[in-house]
Every structure is written in C-alpha cells, then in structure tokens.
Amino acid sequence: MPVADTSDIVLRCNGAVRGVPDWILYIGAAAYAAWVFWLGLTGGLGIEPIKELEHRYGMAGFYFVIIGLAVTPMRQWTGVNLICWRRAIGLIAFFFILAHLLVWLLLDVQMLSAIGKDIVKRPYITVGMAAFVLMIPLALTSNNWSMRRLGPVRWRKLHKLTYVITILGCLHYLLQVRGFRLEAVAYTVIIAVLLIARLRMGSAKKS
Amino acid sequence: MHRRTKPTLTWADVTPRDVFMNRRSVIAGLAATGAMTLAGRPADAVSAAPSKFSTDEPKNTFEEITSYNNFYEFGPDKADPKKYSKAMTTDPWSVEIAGLVDKPGTYDLADVMKDQPLEERIYRLRCVEAWSMVIPWIGFELSGLLNRVGVQPGAKYVAFETLYRPDEMRGQRMPILKWPYVEGLRLDEAMHPLTIMATGLYGDEMPNQNGAPIRLVVPWKYGFKSIKSVVKITLTEDEPPTSWNIANPREYGFYSNVNPKVDHARWSQATERRIGGGLFSKKRPTLMFNGYADEVSGLYEGMDLTKDI
Numbered sequence: 001m002p003v004a005d006t007s008d009i010v011l012r013c014n015g016a017v018r019g020v021p022d023w024i025l026y027i028g029a030a031a032y033a034a035w036v037f038w039l040g041l042t043g044g045l046g047i048e049p050i051k052e053l054e055h056r057y058g059m060a061g062f063y064f065v066i067i068g069l070a071v072t073p074m075r076q077w078t079g080v081n082l083i084c085w086r087r088a089i090g091l092i093a094f095f096f097i098l099a100h101l102l103v104w105l106l107l108d109v110q111m112l113s114a115i116g117k118d119i120v121k122r123p124y125i126t127v128g129m130a131a132f133v134l135m136i137p138l139a140l141t142s143n144n145w146s147m148r149r150l151g152p153v154r155w156r157k158l159h160k161l162t163y164v165i166t167i168l169g170c171l172h173y174l175l176q177v178r179g180f181r182l183e184a185v186a187y188t189v190i191i192a193v194l195l196i197a198r199l200r201m202g203s204a205k206k207s
Numbered sequence: 208m209h210r211r212t213k214p215t216l217t218w219a220d221v222t223p224r225d226v227f228m229n230r231r232s233v234i235a236g237l238a239a240t241g242a243m244t245l246a247g248r249p250a251d252a253v254s255a256a257p258s259k260f261s262t263d264e265p266k267n268t269f270e271e272i273t274s275y276n277n278f279y280e281f282g283p284d285k286a287d288p289k290k291y292s293k294a295m296t297t298d299p300w301s302v303e304i305a306g307l308v309d310k311p312g313t314y315d316l317a318d319v320m321k322d323q324p325l326e327e328r329i330y331r332l333r334c335v336e337a338w339s340m341v342i343p344w345i346g347f348e349l350s351g352l353l354n355r356v357g358v359q360p361g362a363k364y365v366a367f368e369t370l371y372r373p374d375e376m377r378g379q380r381m382p383i384l385k386w387p388y389v390e391g392l393r394l395d396e397a398m399h400p401l402t403i404m405a406t407g408l409y410g411d412e413m414p415n416q417n418g419a420p421i422r423l424v425v426p427w428k429y430g431f432k433s434i435k436s437v438v439k440i441t442l443t444e445d446e447p448p449t450s451w452n453i454a455n456p457r458e459y460g461f462y463s464n465v466n467p468k469v470d471h472a473r474w475s476q477a478t479e480r481r482i483g484g485g486l487f488s489k490k491r492p493t494l495m496f497n498g499y500a501d502e503v504s505g506l507y508e509g510m511d512l513t514k515d516i
Contacts, residue, residue: 040486047275049486110490122473179383179454
C-alpha cells in the first residue's frame with residue numbers, strides 16, 4: 001500500500017535522524033570548511049581562489065539558512081522531522097557566514113579603512129552585514145541555558161528573526177548577481193514558498 | 208694503474224652561459240622544425256613583431272589566461288568558457304563590414320587580415336570586476352582595417368557584434384544578456400594605435416575561450432568592451448547600443464574607461480587584484496586609463512569622466 005510505504009519511509013528517516021548525533025554535523029561542516037580552504041591553498045579552487053573561497057563559504061551558509069527554514073514545513077508536508085538537528089543547522093549556517101565574512105575582510109578587501117566605507121556605501125554589503133549582525137543573538141541564545149532563561153515564548157519570538165535574516169541573505173545574494181541568472185530566481189522562489197508556508201502555519205495556529 | 212693528473216682546466220675553459228643557452232635554442236629550433244614537419248605547423252604558429260606599446264610587466268601564464276574567462280556566451284562561470292567553447296566552429300569565419308564604409312561586404316577571415324602587420328602587444332587587461340592580467344596578444348591595429356575599407360565622412364562610431372550560434376554557444380540558450388553581444392567605440396577610439404583586432408596570444412592562434420578567431424582589444428577600457436569572436440563591424444553616425452549598458456545602464460556606461468576614481472555602483476574600482484597571486488594575493492592600485500593615460504587621455508579632453516562613464 002502506498003500510504004503505508006510512505007509512512008514507513010518517514011519512520012525510517014526519522015529513525016535515521018535520531019540515530020545521527022548532531023556533533024557529526026558540526027564535524028562534517030568543519031571538515032568541509034577546512035577542505036575548501038586547503039583546496040584554495042593548493043590551486044584546487046581555480047585561477048582566482050579568494051573570490052571562490054568567499055563564494056563557497058557564503059553559499060554553504062545560505063544553504064544552511066534555507067534548510068533551517070525548511071525544517072518545520074518539511075515536518076508538516078512529509079512528516080520527516082529534523083527538529084533535533086535544527087540547532088546544529090542554525091549554528092553551522094552562522095559559522096559559515098562568519099567564515100565568509102572573514103575571507104571577505106582579511107583576504108578580499110584587506111584594508112580595514114575600506115571596510116567601513118564599503119558597509120555604508122554598498123547596499124549588498126549593508127544588507128549582508130545586517131543579516132550577519134542579526135544572526136549573532138540567535139547564535140548566542142542557541143544553548144539550553146539561554147532557552148531556559150528566556151522561556152519558550154520569548155525565545156521563539158527572538159528566533160523569528162530567522163525570517164528577516166533569510167530575506168536579507170537572499171537580497172544580499174540577488175544584489176550581486178550580474179546579468180539574468182536562473183539560480184537567483186530559483187533561490188528566491190524556494191525562500192518565498194518556505195516563508196509563506198511558515199507564515200500560514202503561524203496564522204493557522206492563532207486562529 | 209693509477210695515474211695522477213694535475214687539473215689543467217680553469218674557469219676560462221667553461222662554456223659561457225649565453226653560448227650554451229644559444230646552442231640549446233639552436234637545438235630547440237631544430238626540434239621545432241621537426242615538429243613542424245610532423246604536426247604540419249611550427250611551435251610558434253604565428254610570427255609577430257614586437258611593439259613599443261608592450262608592457263614589460265610579468266605576463267600571466269597561458270593557463271591563467273585561458274582558464275579564467277568572462278565569455279557569457281558559454282556560461283556565466285569563469286571556468287565555463289574553457290569547458291564549453293570547443294563547440295564553437297571558427298573555421299570558416301567571415302566578418303561583415305557594413306554601414307558608412309566605401310567597401311562594405313562580407314570578408315573571409317584571411318581577407319580581413321590581409322596585409323595587416325601582426326604585432327605582439329603585451330597589454331594589461333583590467334576587468335570591471337576589479338581583477339587584472341597581463342596578456343601577450345597578437346594582432347593588428349583596427350585603424351589598418353578601417354582605412355582599407357574606407358571610412359566615410361559621416362561615420363562617428365564603430366559597432367561590433369559577436370557570433371550568435373546557440374547550438375554551439377550554450378550560454379546563449381539562456382537570457383543572461385540580450386544576444387548577440389554588441390559593443391561599440393567612438394571612431395577616434397577605434398582609430399587609436401593601441402586599439403587592435405587580436406587573432407592570437409602567446410605566439411599561437413587565439414584559443415576559443417579568449418574570443419577566437421578574431422576579437423577586439425582596447426586596453427584602457429574595462430575588459431567587457433573588448434568584444435570577442437567578432438562577426439560584424441558597422442560604421443555608424445549614432446552611438447551604438449552596447450550589451451552591458453542595455454542590461455544595466457546605471458552600472459555600465461558606453462565609454463567604460465578604466466578609472467580608479469569612479470566606482471562601480473556595487474564596488475570600488477580604486478584597487479585591483481592581479482590574477483596569479485593565490486589565496487593571499489595583495490591588492491594593487493588601479494591606474495587611470497589602466498596605465499595608458501599618456502597615450503589616450505587626449506581623446507577625452509573637455510569631457511567629465513565622472514558623468515560620461
């Protein structure tokens with residue numbers, strides 16, 4: 001029976017998720033970050049490795065932000081529940097964006113005097129920096145102690161900032177695309193669908 | 208029996224370096240001749256005279272010049288042109304010369320190049336994306352070709368067009384830009400001795416990813432002005448449309464001269480990164496007109512280069 005099959009797969013998926021502790025995700029992400037850096041040092045990122053490294057870290061962060069946003073809709077639509085990974089997903093997104101920012105700061109722009117000017121003058125950098133700054137309180141309050149301290153209502157309210165961060169992150173990406181790119185449209189559509197889904201769930205709960 | 212000998216050789220007997228290097232080049236020359244008879248073409252396929260316009264800055268490697276390209280006709284990624292440009296047929300090739308000229312027509316590539324003296328021009332190339340290279344082009348001055356076809360008095364601009372062939376150029380199946388790619392110069396810019404039609408690089412024919420078989424090179428303008436794989440040249444009275452200007456007029460002007468004082472709408476143009484420095488490559492200041500100010504600043508006298516971008 002197809003229905004039983006689907007639920008079987010869902011059960012297995014959820015079993016697998018529970019079976020993989022989140023520290024494996026942290027180690028995997030750190031290993032990827034180190035590996036890409038190594039590629040950059042040894043010529044594996046092409047002729048111009050700085051922009052490529054910056055781009056890889058930025059995109060990895062962007063993907064994890066999107067995955068984090070997808071956790072709840074995915075549970076609603078498919079029953080697959082990644083909730084026990086969500087903290088790791090969010091923190092990994094934060095660390096990739098931090099790495100992205102450091103590559104931009106130390107390897108790409110290089111001049112600290114130029115950085116302040118860039119943040120004010122270049123809308124895509126303003127938007128990207130705003131997204132990063134908003135990620136900081138979320139990263140800081142992602143531990144159990146902060147969750148208890150804030151209490152579930154305030155904690156959830158604060159972590160709704162993810163929606164703002166995702167929109168700013170997407171805008172940051174769109175603002176630097178040159179020419180018309182299909183990927184840019186695809187990311188925007190995916191994020192829009194996920195955000196609409198989450199907002200609907202929120203309003204459905206209230207009513 | 209062991210015979211004791213006193214060394215009689217001194218440093219004077221050592222073959223001087225330039226002599227043995229020369230001997231090596233003779234051998235290399237012989238080897239090249241052999242290769243020519245075997246492969247049907249010499250190691251240095253294109254011979255070109257040196258030029259006073261060449262820079263003596265260290266050149267980028269052939270690998271760098273042919274692996275990191277913006278040629279959106281084959282895809283927007285820098286590695287795409289090398290991957291996908293082999294599909295482009297460059298022989299036969301003809302260039303249509305049209306508009307306000309005495310001898311319009313469709314010229315075969317060999318005819319376009321006929322009697323034009325080939326020179327090696329080692330130029331800096333500054334991309335609008337704030338990176339740069341030093342490239343040993345081979346080409347001839349565009350003025351030579353324009354004089355041959357006869358520019359009529361009413362002509363004020365030169366328009367160029369890239370090949371449009373989506374079945375061979377996969378990027379053209381996507382609306383990344385409005386195809387075909389078009390570019391343009393003012394007539395005096397086109398007639399300037401620095402402006403060349405390049406047909407080769409590094410002593411060989413032009414690789415496909417660099418705009419084979421014939422492309423424009425205007426070293427004092429951002430790289431996108433130097434249109435690749437040219438199939439049409441039109442002399443016009445009015446300023447012709449240009450692709451990046453159509454895509455985003457706020458960011459890309461008709462002139463697009465390299466200018467460290469005028470920022471791109473999204474990034475600074477004050478500095479650039481010379482390709483080839485690896486992960487810890489330092490930035491260097493960008494020079495006005497990409498370092499060709501002595502030669503070309505006269506073209507723009509009386510113009511406000513912060514407005515006419």
